[in-house]
Amino acid sequence: MAAVNEDLTPIRCVTWAVEDAVDAALQPNADGRLFVLATAGGWPAAVCDVRAATAAEAAGIVRRAVAEEGVRPPSGFVAGRPTTVGVSVVVCTLGREPRLTDTVAALLAQTHTNIEILVVDNDPGSGRVPALLAGVGDPRLRIIDQPRRGLSAARNAGLAEAGHPVVAFTDDDALPDPGWVAALASVFESGDQVDCVTGLVLPTEVATRTQLFFEEAGGFAKGLRAVHWRRGGTTTALGTQPGPEGLAFPFDACYGSGNNMAFRAEALRARGGFDEALGAGSPTRGGEDLDAFQTVYLDGGTVVYWPAALVRHHHRADHDALVEQMYGYGLGMAAVVAKRLLSSPATAAGVLRKLPGGLRLLLDSGSNKNKGKTAAFPAQATWAERRGYLAGPAVYLGARIRQRRSARRPRQEDA
Known part of the structure; x- marks a missing residue:
């Protein structure tokens, strides 16, 4: 109930x-x-x-x-620094979120003007997305059809169509700050070979106790200190410090979240884009963003968390939605861990070494993950996330098998 x-x-x-x-x-x-x-x-x-x-x-x-x-900015931060690199912003949607129009308006109002906005319609047969955006006449906006369902498939469609060197992603229930793209672009223009940038995500509003509970569970925010993760390196031209390495690092969600992330487009394409056995709309319900971050790091790339890149997010407002969301987070996270176990013997050994610490993080009420929860936090949401962790590996294996079978099957348009 x-x-x-x-x-x-x-x-x-x-x-x-x-x-x-x-x-x-x-x-x-x-x-x-x-x-x-x-x-x-x-x-x-x-x-x-x-x-x-x-x-x-x-x-x-x-x-x-x-x-x-107060947190001091890193030495490489310059407020208002002009940025010029081209950025393609991808927003994936089923057209069911009426706030998509607000997201698109916020993107068209960015201070960084060398952008294109690619709205990927993941349910083109419904006609909802063109109807929602019918009043937008800006030539920087394009709608891309991707009838194959799933957030990863939609994001890959946007990545394939991106015409700029940097591709950024946000969601159809998010409101990027006017300086969001400029902040992301400034990191890519820093002189470092940065492969991925994530940013700060805070709530748009807290109107229900459920939204407050989501913040108690950690929300999306990763703090206000600019940090980086790079194997074998401790400094960057930006002056960022090495990022935190918790009990489950590097197989955790420390890097950021998918509603505020950007990549060098060619580097992301070279790594295969997003795994279509992961993500919303797939059986695993999530994890495609965490998988992409971890892949960059494990492959020797650099991930930067840059809090000046701010996105506001509309959190789920009711109890049942929160429970489903927490189950999906557990499912997606465990699916990514299962993928790492299957990737190579060396990586699997690393996962197994981190597994006790990860379990402690998940189950200990005093861990960094759980210590923010008040006594009023719904136990049903906590147990839903844990059920997701238990189910994740088997669900990922099934999704991976189905995804590979689908990839081998000729598509109707190719027949």
């Missing part, structure tokens, strides 16, 4: 530069609460769960937090 959200006064989520004057954007809700991403000198310096009565009081709390604990 689905749990019912208790009443929650919606909490606004805002971005505010501490150099700015206090304005109405900082007004807390009726319960005196506000979520603030504070920037200093253009860099995201602090995330504050503000408890205050007025906007002025909220500003004081945020400024103190930045002064006392």
Whole structure:
């Protein structure tokens, strides 16, 4: 039986530069609460769960937090640095998310103008996507049909059509910040041979307890420090520090998330794109983004997490959707682990060495994964994720077999 959200006064989520004057954007809700991403000198310096009565009081709390604990930008960060590299942005959709129009509008409003926007219609027979975007006449927007279902298949279709050196991905329920593409582009233009960049993902709003619970479970955010993962190297031209290596590294989800990621297009194509046995719309429900990040790292490439590349995301708002989401996360993560076990004896040995630490991370209530959950966090969601982990390996094996059989079968258009 689905749990019912208790009443929650919606909490606004805002971005505010501490150099700015206090304005109405900082007004807390009726319960005196506000979520603030504070920037200093253009860099995201602090995330504050503000408890205050007025906007002025909220500003004081945020400024103190930045002064006392704020994250400093890496040495290679220059606010407002012009960027020129061409970027293809891919958004995959079934046309069922009406907020797709907001996503496309946010992409067309990017400060970085050398872009194309590729909306991949993964259900072209429905006609929903052209109907949603009928009023958009910008020549930078193209709709690409991909009738073969699955997020990986859709992303691969976008990758195949991408005409620029960098290909970025976000979702149809996400709102990229106006400087998102410019922030991603600045990393690729840094002089380092960076293969993949991920960024900060924060909620668009917290209007239900379920959305609050998702943040308690870790959300999508990976912190505010710019870091990199690179085998055999400890520094970058950007001044980023080596990224965290937790109990399950490098076979975990430390790198970022698929609603805010970009790759050198040719490097991603050379590595085979996204595994179509993984991802939403496949039996494994997820994991294709984690697989791509891990593949870059294990192949000797460089992954950079750059929090200045900000995307806001509409979290699932009801209990049943959260439970399904957590099950899918467990399923997808375990599927990726199963893929690594099958990839080579050396990699399999590495996975087995990390397995005890990974289990501790998953099951220990005091682990970094679980310590943010309050007593009110729904146990059903936690157990759904664990069930997904148990089912993931077998589901991946089945999906892989079906995917290979499908690849061998002649397509109707080729017959």
